[in-house]
Amino acid sequence: MKERLFFENDYAEGAHEKILQRLAQTNEEQLPGYGSDGYCSRAAEKIRAACGCPEGQVMFLVGGTQTNAVVIDAMLKSYEGVVSPQTGHVNQHEAGAIEYTGHKVLSLPQHEGKIAAEELETFLQGFWQDENHEHMVFPGMVYISHPTEYGTLYSRAELEKLSEICGRFHIPLYMDGARLGYGLMSPETDVTLSDIARCCDVFYIGGTKVGALCGEAVVFPKNNMPPHFLTVVKQHGALLAKGRLLGLQFDVLFTDDLYFQISSHAIRMAELLKEGFRRKGYSFFLDSPTNQQFIILENSKMEELKKEVVFSFWEKLDESHTVVRFATSWATKEEEIHRLVELL
Numbered sequence: 363m364k365e366r367l368f369f370e371n372d373y374a375e376g377a378h379e380k381i382l383q384r385l386a387q388t389n390e391e392q393l394p395g396y397g398s399d400g401y402c403s404r405a406a407e408k409i410r411a412a413c414g415c416p417e418g419q420v421m422f423l424v425g426g427t428q429t430n431a432v433v434i435d436a437m438l439k440s441y442e443g444v445v446s447p448q449t450g451h452v453n454q455h456e457a458g459a460i461e462y463t464g465h466k467v468l469s470l471p472q473h474e475g476k477i478a479a480e481e482l483e484t485f486l487q488g489f490w491q492d493e494n495h496e497h498m499v500f501p502g503m504v505y506i507s508h509p510t511e512y513g514t515l516y517s518r519a520e521l522e523k524l525s526e527i528c529g530r531f532h533i534p535l536y537m538d539g540a541r542l543g544y545g546l547m548s549p550e551t552d553v554t555l556s557d558i559a560r561c562c563d564v565f566y567i568g569g570t571k572v573g574a575l576c577g578e579a580v581v582f583p584k585n586n587m588p589p590h591f592l593t594v595v596k597q598h599g600a601l602l603a604k605g606r607l608l609g610l611q612f613d614v615l616f617t618d619d620l621y622f623q624i625s626s627h628a629i630r631m632a633e634l635l636k637e638g639f640r641r642k643g644y645s646f647f648l649d650s651p652t653n654q655q656f657i658i659l660e661n662s663k664m665e666e667l668k669k670e671v672v673f674s675f676w677e678k679l680d681e682s683h684t685v686v687r688f689a690t691s692w693a694t695k696e697e698e699i700h701r702l703v704e705l706l
Contacts, residue, residue, distance in 0.1 A: 654687055673686050
């Protein structure tokens with residue numbers, strides 16, 4: 363019996379073989395803990411170079427939700443909340459992790475996963491013009507993700523506008539980069555790592571979904587890491603004693619452009635997948651230029667396909683149709699795409 367094809371997410375596999383080889387080679391080295399080892403230092407230096415921010419500070423954490431909770435809590439005052447699109451990961455799929463730290467998520471309308479700069483500006487102006495704002499949760503940070511939950515991307519102009527508004531209202535702009543590699547390597551983007559470092563006050567480069575066993579690299583590009591950030595990380599139970607495991611993985615990913623090469627592969631596989639669905643006459647919920655593709659399936663066809671393929675439920679479209687997600691990854695094989703198209 364053939365195994366079912368797996369397109370449910372982009373973190374199903376373990377890690378890229380080069381990472382596994384390096385972990386094995388260095389396994390018996392004795393190193394200091396908590397990210398103070400040479401691998402973390404080298405990885406941070408490579409990331410600063412890639413981002414074009416020599417004054418930047420880098421901290422390695424384990425996973426996306428953990429990173430969002432720690433960074434947001436560290437950068438907000440007790441009476442502040444974080445502004446997010448309604449579909450933002452912190453608002454919908456993190457089990458109230460942000461609220462658990464005592465900070466409210468202030469949601470704004472989403473447009474294919476994105477915040478509109480004009481609506482953000484109106485919201486912030488409205489808060490400060492409200493004579494009762496001292497009795498309200500202050501907007502203390504803006505959260506976006508790139509790619510968004512719908513695989514869509516901000517343009518450079520959109521990022522610059524959001525950055526300008528945040529600067530005018532003296533609040534940081536934070537980018538969730540869980541799938542950042544796939545956004546950067548999309549042929550439809552005009553955004554670079556340097557643009558992100560210039561426009562954002564903090565962002566993270568996702569490893570868990572882009573070739574690593576686990577790990578996210580948090581970047582404070584303007585030498586603006588909150589005071590005693592490592593202590594805050596530890597308060598959250600997020601400081602990994604064997605920090606070498608994270609630094610080594612990013613050291614490998616940012617050697618010889620591996621991070622960007624494997625991200626490009628996922629995009630190529632997504633384009634093959636899109637072409638196959640189009641050729642078979644399927645409709646798309648929206649046009650995603652990255653590795654997440656959202657397909658509209660008739661419910662009976664969806665149940666039939668589930669017997670052979672693993673994919674994600676996304677949302678009900680109507681009584682007889684459902685939006686589902688197919689995700690490619692750094693490890694997706696071309697023959698898997700061909701098998702899927704045959705099944706369709």
